[in-house]
Amino acid sequence: MSEGESKQLIATVERAADVLTLFTTVESSDLGVTEIAKELELSKAVVHRVLNTLVSKGFIETDDRTRRYRLGPAVLALGEAYVERLDLRSHALWFMRKLSETTGETATVSLRYEHEQFYVDQITPSRQVKLSVSLGRRRALHDGAPALVFLSLLDEQEREAYIAEHGRTGAIPDPDALRQQLALIREQGYATDEGDGPSEPSSIAAPILDHRGEPTAVIGLCGPRERFADVRDEAIILLLDATTHLSYHLGRPRNWAISPPEF
Numbered sequence: 001m002s003e004g005e006s007k008q009l010i011a012t013v014e015r016a017a018d019v020l021t022l023f024t025t026v027e028s029s030d031l032g033v034t035e036i037a038k039e040l041e042l043s044k045a046v047v048h049r050v051l052n053t054l055v056s057k058g059f060i061e062t063d064d065r066t067r068r069y070r071l072g073p074a075v076l077a078l079g080e081a082y083v084e085r086l087d088l089r090s091h092a093l094w095f096m097r098k099l100s101e102t103t104g105e106t107a108t109v110s111l112r113y114e115h116e117q118f119y120v121d122q123i124t125p126s127r128q129v130k131l132s133v134s135l136g137r138r139r140a141l142h143d144g145a146p147a148l149v150f151l152s153l154l155d156e157q158e159r160e161a162y163i164a165e166h167g168r169t170g171a172i173p174d175p176d177a178l179r180q181q182l183a184l185i186r187e188q189g190y191a192t193d194e195g196d197g198p199s200e201p202s203s204i205a206a207p208i209l210d211h212r213g214e215p216t217a218v219i220g221l222c223g224p225r226e227r228f229a230d231v232r233d234e235a236i237i238l239l240l241d242a243t244t245h246l247s248y249h250l251g252r253p254r255n256w257a258i259s260p261p262e263f
Helices: 003-025 033-040 044-056 073-085 088-103 145-152 156-169 175-188 232-249
Strands: 060-063 068-071 106-113 116-123 138-140 191-193 201-209 215-224
Touching (some): 003 033, 003 068, 044 060, 088 232, 145 156
Antiparallel strands (some): 060 068, 116 138
């Protein structure tokens, strides 16, 4: 292949990538040739050629009636293959290590099984007084910041059934207060647990979301209440930045409500 042919091939691949990326950034589920050409500043002829190639490979579908284009099944297959091969734990551990080093407190990652939350890993700080969690030990979904994140993101019917069940047993003494707390968690994107006394643990937690907005795991930070108060505000920002990055790796659109991390 000559140098000229190589450059032409690279340009074609770049244009195809730009077309596919465009479909992930616009609100509409389908686009016309004119719209694509205008957005990417390409000629309609070039856009037609790129689309025809992508259609032939299943990455783009065309509606013969409207002559508009949308993402095809090959994109889903590619995304699923990426997620299946993604080692979420190794990605999370890198961020957890940085969170622990920056704040001087314990970083955790937890999962949900049905109506229980459990820790699967942790990074503890190199200081004499520090908190650690029991890996694998299951906790109810209203017990602690990580568990509350999972509970807040259940669908409404399942969430209400959980509250009703545990309200009847007295495990949840004030269901309405819990509902307000869960609504706040969904609104701000993280949960907090201040503990009951100066020596009690204080924690924050935020979810890692997949491309559907479903929580795959929760990252948390915890420490002694009095000490944790000194780093809490900074820790919340760092935590949300970390979970935003991890969610992006699972296909969640990047949406910076706060500044990107400076790890």
